[in-house]
Amino acid sequence: MREMQSLVAYPLAEAMNELHREYGFWKLVRAILALGWRERRSSNRLDDLDNYMRRDIGLPEMEAPRRHPSLDPWDFRP
Structure with missing residues (x-):
């Protein structure tokens, strides 16, 4: 076959x-x-997986992205 x-x-x-x-x-x-x-x-990308799926396959969880500080005085979310 190779020949x-x-x-x-x-x-x-x-x-x-x-x-x-x-x-x-x-x-x-x-x-x-x-x-x-x-x-x-x-290709297998792991960036798109949420923390539940990452935990299921034994990967460490990703930290939640930090929000930019809001300039709206009525927005009290941290």
């Missing part, structure tokens, strides 16, 4: 040149950026 793959595989420069000739520069750039965005979104 068959090495016979079929193209060097990266040749493959990019062929794609550039067939589809054009902007379509190729857009496809590469879309692929990068898709890969970025598929």
